[in-house]
Amino acid sequence: MELQILANGIVLGALYACIAVGFSLVWGVLNVINMLHGSFIILGGYITFFAWARLGIHPIAMIPVAGMILYGLGYMVQRGVINKVVTQPVLITLTLTFGLDMILYNFMNVVFTATPQRVTLELGSFDIAGIFMPWDRMVSMLLAFALTGLLYWVMRTSRVGRAIVAVRMDRDAAALMGIRVDQIYAITFGIGAFMAGAAGAVFAVVFPVTTNLSGLYIGKAFVVCVIGGLGSVPGALVGGMVLGVIESFAGHWLGPQHAITVGFVLMLILLITRPSGLLGKKGYE
Numbered sequence: 001m002e003l004q005i006l007a008n009g010i011v012l013g014a015l016y017a018c019i020a021v022g023f024s025l026v027w028g029v030l031n032v033i034n035m036l037h038g039s040f041i042i043l044g045g046y047i048t049f050f051a052w053a054r055l056g057i058h059p060i061a062m063i064p065v066a067g068m069i070l071y072g073l074g075y076m077v078q079r080g081v082i083n084k085v086v087t088q089p090v091l092i093t094l095t096l097t098f099g100l101d102m103i104l105y106n107f108m109n110v111v112f113t114a115t116p117q118r119v120t121l122e123l124g125s126f127d128i129a130g131i132f133m134p135w136d137r138m139v140s141m142l143l144a145f146a147l148t149g150l151l152y153w154v155m156r157t158s159r160v161g162r163a164i165v166a167v168r169m170d171r172d173a174a175a176l177m178g179i180r181v182d183q184i185y186a187i188t189f190g191i192g193a194f195m196a197g198a199a200g201a202v203f204a205v206v207f208p209v210t211t212n213l214s215g216l217y218i219g220k221a222f223v224v225c226v227i228g229g230l231g232s233v234p235g236a237l238v239g240g241m242v243l244g245v246i247e248s249f250a251g252h253w254l255g256p257q258h259a260i261t262v263g264f265v266l267m268l269i270l271l272i273t274r275p276s277g278l279l280g281k282k283g284y285e
Contacts, residue, residue, distance in 0.1 A: 005248050007131045011141045013244025018144035018202060019217055020224035021151050021236040022195030028230040029168045029188045030086055035097040036077070038218035039104045040070050040193050044200025045209035046108065049117045052204075059119045059205050063143065067198035074193025079186045086185060101214075108211050116208035140206045147198050151191070152233040164188050226267045229277020238278055242266075 023037045044066040051057040051065070077100065078086075085092050123135035155161040166174040167184045175181050200209075207213070220243070228239025243263050251259035270277065 003129070004131050005252050006245065007133060009245035009248030010241065011133075011137050011244070012248060013241035014141040014144040014148075015199075015203065015206070015240070016220055016224050016244050017148050017237045017240025018195070018199045020221040020228070020240055021148055021233055022192035022199070023218070023221035024225045024228075024230055024236045025151070025164075025195070026189055026192035027225060029164055030082075030093075030185055031090060032082065032086065032093045032097065032189075033090065033222075034189070034192060035094065035101045035218060036074075036104060037192070037196050037221055038214035038216070039101050039108065039211070040074070040196035041200040041203065041217045042108060042209065042211055042214045043073075043104070044070055044197030045204040046112050046117070046200075047197070048201040048204040049119055049209050052119050053117075059121070059201060060139075060143070063147075063198050063201040066201040067194040070197025070200075071190040071194040074196075075186050075190035077193075078189035079182075082189065083182055083185060105211055105214060112211070114211050116210040116212075117204075118208045119204045121205060136205050140202050143202045144199070147195065147202070148233060148237055151195060154191075155233060160184075160187060220263075223263050223267045225277070227270055227277060229279045232279050235277055235279035242278070 019041065023034060026032055026034045026037070047066045047069060048059050048062040051062050052059050081100065082093065082096060085096060121136050123139070125132060125134040126138075127133075155164065163174070163179050163184050164187070166177065166179060167181055167188075171181055174184075203209070224236060224239040224243055226239075227242050228235035228237070243266070246266060247259040247263050250262040254262070
């Protein structure tokens with residue numbers, strides 16, 4: 001029984017990490033708490049669902065497509081709107097992204113309605129050593145790990161990744177080195193949106209796609225960032241794993257209705273005892 005609960009927690013943790021890495025990137029580099037992130041995930045899910053339902057496109061093939069569509073949207077939103085106030089206090093940017101989120105949220109409600117939609121692949125399931133796992137959850141977990149690893153690779157090896165880290169560590173010094181900070185901010189926000197859209201495509205295979213879940217997703221991303229710490233992809237991965245496993249065991253021992261509460265209690269404890277999170281550091285790797 002414990003192995004089954006642990007396995008469920010690991011799957012959940014991988015999905016949580018996939019939600020959180022883009023949110024953590026934007027928060028850590030721009031110092032913007034992007035309230036649009038949850039709706040970006042939902043929009044990626046809707047794009048994937050309708051491509052599968054209307055055009056017969058496999059949801060896995062839609063992961064990069066949904067990601068790139070959201071990248072373009074995120075880039076334009078940052079360059080056109082958020083960049084005007086990006087150096088203002090956090091409350092200003094928080095209020096702005098909240099207002100933008102309300103616009104996108106209500107737009108999706110009008111266009112798609114809030115009726116839950118879901119991609120049904122019917123891949124079956126498998127049983128190893130008494131651990132039962134549907135194949136769609138296993139595939140989603142592997143895809144979530146792959147997306148998280150992709151972002152880590154980009155941040156560590158690419159020229160853009162190194163520029164993002166430089167801006168995160170010292171904006172003024174990066175500008176003196178010839179880095180166009182406003183361009184890097186837009187690219188960073190776009191990458192965060194890409195990760196949200198790709199996560200939405202992955203989630204469409206496992207969870208219902210509905211605007212009612214956007215608040216839940218942004219809440220999970222926030223908790224994972226606090227647990228793992230801003231400033232590293234491994235931090236988001238560790239934070240996601242910790243939250244997923246704890247929620248899985250809490251749901252079994254205390255009931256599903258208390259699992260979310262336990263996660264937020266853990267967040268509060270870490271905010272008091274270790275504000276930087278488990279792996280928080282300066283810069284983003």
